[in-house]
Amino acid sequence: MQDLIKKAGQVKLLVLDVDGILSNGQIIYDTNGVETKAFSVQDGVGIKSLARYGILTAIITGRNSQMVDKRATEIGINYVVQGRDDKLVALTELLASLDQQLNISAADCAYMGDDLPDIKVMQTVGFAxxxxxxxxxxxxxxxxxxxxxxxxxAVREVCDLILKGHGHYQDFIGQFTLDDR
Incomplete structure (x- = not known):
């Protein structure tokens, strides 16, 4: 576990897939053909916690969805890249577009994915x-x-680990508790 915490402590940017990671992977259409997804409130709190400590977040997904844009805005995701089947190319382009002062490489990224299109990115980043x-x-x-x-x-678990790696977990939890447990 200490090796994971140490690795998580190097993360400057958490990159997330959507279907199967931020959502349960199901795509539900109503009778009018309107797509619906469900997102975890706990994941949202985790993502907001990273922002509090200057850790950036991004979404790279193969599909396009207005719901993803809406959720990303609600929880403060810094970058959203949709409709990209080659997620490694998408990540490379995203990193190239970031302000040079941020100095973020693939090695400084964590990536969460659940299916075959995610593997190349996972093999490239510092934490998968x-x-x-x-x-x-x-x-x-x-x-x-x-x-x-x-x-x-699931995303919340990774966010908590990143906070532990950066030494911010107890400070973050402390804002919600009356004691120092």
């Missing part, structure tokens, strides 16, 4: 995480497998 119901090839290439499934607090 996935969920327990991910494809076995993704699990085999991950530094961390969360205990919770996508859409049910």
């Amino acid at each position: 995480a996935t969920v327990p119901n991910a494809h076995s090839e993704v699990i085999n290439r991950s530094d961390m497998v969360t205990t919770r499934a996508g859409g049910y607090g």
Whole structure:
């Protein structure tokens, strides 16, 4: 666990897939063809916690969805890249577009994905995480497998680990408690 915390302490940018990570992976259409996704409130708190300590967040997803834009805005995701099948190219372009003062390389990134299109990115970043119901090839290439499934607090687990790695976890928790446990 200490090795994971140390690795997480190097993260400057957390990059997330959507379907299967921020959501449970189901795509539901109503009778009018309107797509619906469900997102975890706990994940949102985790993402906001990273922002509090200057850790950036991004979404890279193969699909396009207005709901993703809405959720990203609500929880303060810094960068949203949608409709990109080649997620490694998308990450490379995102990193190239960032302000040079941020000095973020792929090695400074964590990535959470759950399926085959995520593997190349996961092999490129400094910290790779996935969920327990991910494809076995993704699990085999991950530094961390969360205990919770996508859409049910898995991202929060990774956010908490990143906070621990940066030494901010107790400070963050302290704002919600009356004691120092």
